[in-house]
Amino acid sequence: MSSTTTDRTAVIAKIEAVPLRIPLRAGCIPGASLWGDKLSAADSLLVKVTTRDGVEGWGEAFGYRAVDAAKLAVDELIAPLCIGQDATRIRMLMLEVQKKLHVFGRSGALAYGFSAVDIALWDIAGKLANAPVCQLLGGGVAAMPCYASLACYSDPDLVRAVVRQAIDAGFQALKLHEKDMSAILAAREEAGLGVELIVDAGCPWTLPQARAVGPALKAVGLKFLEEPLWPPENFAGLAELRRTTGIPISSGENVSTLMEFEHMLAAGAVDFVQPSPAKMGGITELCKVFPLAAIRNIPVMTHSFYDGPGLLAAIHATAALGTADSMIEWRWFDLEARIYGDALTTTGGRISVPQGSGLGSDPDPNVIRAYRRKTTG
Ligand SMILES: [Mg+2]
Known part of the structure; x- marks a missing residue:
């Protein structure tokens, strides 16, 4: 299979999209939901890129309801453009892919798909260099603070229970959906004033509606309020909400191009910017947001409401390019199994940057085998 050739090219031989469905653990706190849907499992889409020499890189596309659409984008549109290409020309290859596919849009499932391929190519680059991705990006900190990102439970008693669970696990910052x-208010009561609270509203309100709930939310003392407005690209509205309520605002997981990030930052829309590596173009595009945000002293809080290679991408990029304010989003789902098993975990609300080559860890093959979802298509 592999050779000792001095040829440094790594030709992409295969790209495989792997849908996973990992159920919530039996006996976990009941009543979890997200975006109005009952939550019974974590649906994710991993993407494995294999070179002709047998080097494997793993990436991740934003999952949930988008898994099948992103898989189709990878299988039918993105993979054919990448097979036979040099895996070590990441920026140039991904730019070519984006240019060839731009007529289908610059966001959504298509962008999630090429985000996954980009992350996998960075994993390969690290493995070829025998270095962790954060080192390829200039080197960085060894560990970072995390916040626990909880599902929605609605019932105040259940909210209290899950808040207590996360605090007992060592988290000093929590995000509520x-x-x-x-x-x-139940979360604030349970957490006390010493724990930082974030509310991810999920784009529900018009500006007048958000201003109406502003005083009550302000009184809770949030670290930031995430995506309060519909539509998410109402940057002028976010800027006005910041000004008029005094609540720190965050957004960015639904921003998908560098130029759109520039528009959002130039509008004065946010106090924290949240690019999502599994949505907006992988590590290549994510790295561009850090200097853009630094110009305006806006901390980057990568969005990583997933727990596969997309999370590792956020960790490596933030370790190398983030600031002291940057935190890692750690999705607090009580699952039957985790993609990296026990290899990736938090201690006292902090996470160590994996120091193995590439992303530092490969998905557990037993987990892939056990939870690979059969597709109907
Ligand atoms: Mg969010």
């Missing part, structure tokens, strides 16, 4: 004030 709750909309009702009763649930948010």
